[in-house]
Amino acid sequence: MISYKDAYKKVLDLSQDFGNEQVSLQKVMGRILAEDIIADRNFPPFNRATKDGIAINYDAIEKGLTTFKIEGVLAAGMPSQQLKDSDNCIEIMTGAVVPNDADTVVMYEHLIIENGSATLTKNPTRGQDIHLNGSDQKKGDLVLEKHSAISAAEIGVLAAVGKASISVRTLPKVAIVSTGNELVEVEEMPLPHQIRKSNIHTLFAALSQEGIAPNKLHLPDEKDHIKKTLDNTLKEHNAVLLSGGVSKGKFDFIPQVLDELGVEKIFHGVFQRPGKPFWFGIQRETKTVVFSFPGNPVSTFANYNVYFRDWLKRSLGVPLPKIDVILKEAVAVKGDLTLLLRAKIAFNQGHLIASLVKENGSGDLCSLVDTDGFIVLEPRSNTYEVGELVPFVPTRDLL
Numbered sequence: 001m002i003s004y005k006d007a008y009k010k011v012l013d014l015s016q017d018f019g020n021e022q023v024s025l026q027k028v029m030g031r032i033l034a035e036d037i038i039a040d041r042n043f044p045p046f047n048r049a050t051k052d053g054i055a056i057n058y059d060a061i062e063k064g065l066t067t068f069k070i071e072g073v074l075a076a077g078m079p080s081q082q083l084k085d086s087d088n089c090i091e092i093m094t095g096a097v098v099p100n101d102a103d104t105v106v107m108y109e110h111l112i113i114e115n116g117s118a119t120l121t122k123n124p125t126r127g128q129d130i131h132l133n134g135s136d137q138k139k140g141d142l143v144l145e146k147h148s149a150i151s152a153a154e155i156g157v158l159a160a161v162g163k164a165s166i167s168v169r170t171l172p173k174v175a176i177v178s179t180g181n182e183l184v185e186v187e188e189m190p191l192p193h194q195i196r197k198s199n200i201h202t203l204f205a206a207l208s209q210e211g212i213a214p215n216k217l218h219l220p221d222e223k224d225h226i227k228k229t230l231d232n233t234l235k236e237h238n239a240v241l242l243s244g245g246v247s248k249g250k251f252d253f254i255p256q257v258l259d260e261l262g263v264e265k266i267f268h269g270v271f272q273r274p275g276k277p278f279w280f281g282i283q284r285e286t287k288t289v290v291f292s293f294p295g296n297p298v299s300t301f302a303n304y305n306v307y308f309r310d311w312l313k314r315s316l317g318v319p320l321p322k323i324d325v326i327l328k329e330a331v332a333v334k335g336d337l338t339l340l341l342r343a344k345i346a347f348n349q350g351h352l353i354a355s356l357v358k359e360n361g362s363g364d365l366c367s368l369v370d371t372d373g374f375i376v377l378e379p380r381s382n383t384y385e386v387g388e389l390v391p392f393v394p395t396r397d398l399l
Contacts, residue, residue, distance in 0.1 A: 001267075001268075001269040001270065001271055002267045002269070002270060002271070003270070003271050003338070004270055004271060004272045004338035004376070004378065005338075005378075006267075007267055007270040007272075007278070007280070007307070008306070008307065008310075010266050010267060010280065011266075011280060011307045011308075011310070011311050012310060012311060012314050014266070014282055014289055014311070015311055015314035015315040016172070016238065016287060016289070016315050017315065018169070018170040018171065018172050018238060018315065018316075019169075019170045020034035020035075020167050020168065020169060020170060021167070021168060021170045022165045022166070022167055022168075023165070023166055023168050024164065024165055024166075025155065025158055025159060025163065025164050025165070025166065028150050028155065028158070028166050028168060029150060029151070029152070029155065030149070030150060030151075030210075030211045031149075031150050031166075031168040031169070031171075031211060032147060032148070032149055032150070032168055032169040032316045032317065032318055033144060033145070033146050033147060033148045033149075033150060033154075033166070033167070033168060033169075034146060034147075034167040034168050034169050035146055035166070035167040036142055036144070036145060036146050037142070037143050037144035037145075037157065037158065037161060037163065038140060038141065038142060038143065038161070039137045039138065039139055039140060039141045039142075039143050039161055040139065040161050040162055041139050041161075042133055042134035042137065042138055042139050043134065043135075043136035043137040043138075043143075043160070044131050044132075044133060044134075044135070044136065045133065045134075046080070046097045046098070046133050047097065047098040047130050047131070047132055047133050048095060048096070048097070048098065048130065048131040048133075049092045049093065049094055049095065049096050049097075049098055049105050049129065049130060049131075050094060050105070050129045050130065050131050051094060051105055051106075051107035051108075051129040052092070052093050052094050052107060052108055053091070053092065053105055053106045053107040053108045053109075053110070053111060053129070054068065054070070054089040054090065054091055054092060054105070054106050054111065054118045055074070055083075055089060055090050055091075055092040055098050055099055055102035055104070055105050056068055056089045056102055056103075056104050056105075056106065056124075057083065057086040057087075057101055057102055057103060057104070058103050058104045058124070058126040058127070059086065060086060060087045061104075061120075061123070061124070063087075065087055066119060066120045067117050067118070067119040067120075068087065068088055068089035068117060068118050068119075069085070069087075069088045069089070069116060069117050070088070070089055070090070070091055070113075070116055070117060070118055071083065071084055071085070071088045071089065071090050072090050072091070073090070073091040073092075073093075074090050074091065074092045074093065074096045074097070074099070075093045075096055076093055076094065076095030076096045077095075077096075078096060078097070079097070080097040080098075080099060080100060081097075081099050082099055082100055082101060083099050083101050083102055086101060089102075089118055090102070091118075092105060098130055103126060103127055103130070104124050104125075104126055104127060104128055104129075104130070105124075105128060105129035105130055106118075106120065106124045106128075106129070107129060110122040110124070143157055143161065144157055144158070146317075147169075147316075147317040147318060147319075149318065150166075150168070169316045169317060171210070171211055171212050171316075172212070172237075172238035172239050172312070172315065173215075173236065173237045173238045173239075174207060174212050174214040174215070174237060174238065174239045174240070174241065175214060175215045175216075175217060175233050175236070175237045175239075175240045175241070176200055176203045176204060176207070176214045176215070176216055176217070176240075176241045176242075176243070177200075177217045177218070177219060177229075177230070177233065177240060177241065177242045177243070178197055178199055178200040178217075178218045178219070178242075178243050178244060179218070179219045179220075179221065179226070179242065179243065179244040179245035179254065179295070180220075180221060180244045180245065180295060181220050181221045182194050182195055183195060183196070183197045183218065184196055184197070185197065186201070197218065198297055198365060199243040199244070199293075199295065199297055199300045199301075200216055200218065200243065202297065202300065202301060203241055203243065203300065203304060204216060206304055206305075210309075210312060214241075215233075215236075215237070217229060217233065219245075221245065221253065223253045223256070223257060226245075226253050226254070226257050227257045227260060227261065230257060230258070230261060231261055234261060234263070234283050234286055234288045234290075235286055235288075237288060238287070238288060238289070239288065239289050239290075239291065239308075240288060240289075240290045240291070241291045241293065241304070241308065242254055242290070242291070242292040242293065243293050243294075243295055243300045244293075244294070244295030245292075245295070246268075246277050246278075246279045246292045246293070246294055246295075247277045247294060247295075254279065254292050255268060255279055255292070258279070258281060258290060258292070261283070262283055262284075262285065263281045263282065263283045263288075263290055264281050264282055264283070264284060265279065265280075265281045266280045266281050266282065267279070267280055268280075270338075271336050271337050271338060272337055272338045272339070272340060273337045273338075273339055273340070273362075274294070274296060274298050274299040274302055274340060274361075274362035275293065275294055275299040275300075275302050275303040275306075275340065275362070276294070276299075276337070277294045277299075278291075278292070278293060278294065278299075278303050278307075279292035280292070280307075289311070291303070291304075291307065291308050291311075294362070296361075296362035296363045297362075297363065297364075297365040297368070298342070298359075298361075298362040298363070298364060298365070298367070298368065299362045301368055301395070302340045302374055305373070305374065305393055305394075305395050306340060306374065306376070306393050322391070323352070323391070323392045323393075323394065324352075324389040324390060324391060324392060325343070325345065325352040325353065325354040325375060325389070325390060325392040326351055326352065326353050326354065326387055326388070326389060327354055327375070327384055327385070327386055327387065327388050327389075327390055328346075328353050328354060328355040328356075328386065329355060329356060329386060330383050330384060330385050330386050331356070331377055331383065331384045332383045332384070333377045333378065333379045333380060333384065334379060334381075335379055336379055337379060338376065338377065338378045338379065339376075339377045340374040340375075340376060340393075341356055341357075341374060341375045341377060342356065342357035342359055342367055342368070342370075342371040342374060343355065343356060343357060343371065343372060343373055343374065343375045343392065344356075344357050344370055344371065344372055345372040345373065345392075345394075345398055352392070352398070354375050354390070354392060357370045357371050358370075368395075371395060372394060372395065372396055372398060373392055373393050373394040373395045373396070373398075374392070374393045374395070375390050375391065375392050375393075376390070376391040376392070376393060377390060
């Protein structure tokens with residue numbers, strides 16, 4: 001048995017580099033950049049009109065002109081035009097290239113258009129409603145940093161700089177394995193002594209949010225079958241996540257099988273609740289890491305979010321966020337166990353306030369529906385007081 005802090009450190013110490021791969025722009029959502037992205041031209045690449053109206057040379061206004069003869073119409077996508085007479089104007093649409101000798105755009109709402117001329121109803125200021133060439137970024141500027149997570153905003157930038165194919169961090173190949181003779185398929189009606197599989201579906205959904213499509217396996221409580229299947233699974237994956245069969249029961253074969261398969265035990269058992277029997281190790285030959293979680297649903301869920309997700313982030317080069325929340329109620333944590341307490345988060349004047357979720361132990365799957373994450377409270381002699389800042393591990397998007 002080791003402490004929560006030691007277990008967490010040992011897990012992160014075995015983070016790995018899975019390399020990089022090229023992915024098309026259409027499939028890059030949610031991935032992690034493996035390259036710096038440089039602007040291949042100015043942003044914007046020309047003086048761009050930001051309103052529909054007319055383009056003029058402001059010097060004409062300073063000469064006292066308020067009515068301008070319209071020389072033509074300039075739409076977005078048309079090549080740049082030149083004013084034939086600096087006292088005239090060109091009608092211009094949003095996104096169009098401002099003529100070289102024009103420096104101001106006046107929107108239609110401040111004009112009267114009649115008889116081929118535009119008359120001002122409100123005086124403009126020089127340079128208004130023009131998005132200047134290179135005012136956002138210059139050619140050669142860094143626009144996206146390596147190790148950034150790619151969202152819809154980043155995809156827009158990637159498209160703008162012509163990146164049809166992007167180098168991203170390669171995701172690990174992951175297998176999720178449930179064990180237990182008591183488990184039946186979701187569509188089956190369980191007998192009185194059976195339950196439907198849930199952990200494997202929870203893990204599958206959680207991994208899907210990370211962009212990982214894991215392989216799913218279920219193993220009965222039969223040692224030879226477990227050993228044969230895990231032997232192949234360890235060879236084919238970078239990480240294996242098991243649920244169940246890791247405690248001290250007579251049918252908990254996982255630790256013994258892993259040892260026989262040459263998986264080095266890093267630790268078995270953590271001074272924490274829930275998830276105390278957590279087993280973690282690595283098969284050095286294949287570099288496959290094994291997260292073997294207790295079978296209770298909250299134990300599996302907590303250990304996945306606390307340990308595996310940060311291991312994955314560290315492996316992909318993503319910074320690990322530190323989130324603190326304010327306790328809404330006092331909590332005493334005595335003894336030697338770090339508590340991973342289910343919490344509901346509320347916002348109060350910009351602060352995250354955590355209240356404990358009513359729950360009925362580590363088997364209470366339904367309590368996770370009300371859970372936004374886990375507050376992490378290490379044992380200490382004095383009580384954690386109302387208003388105290390404590391570490392928080394989110395399990396869902398808080399917004």
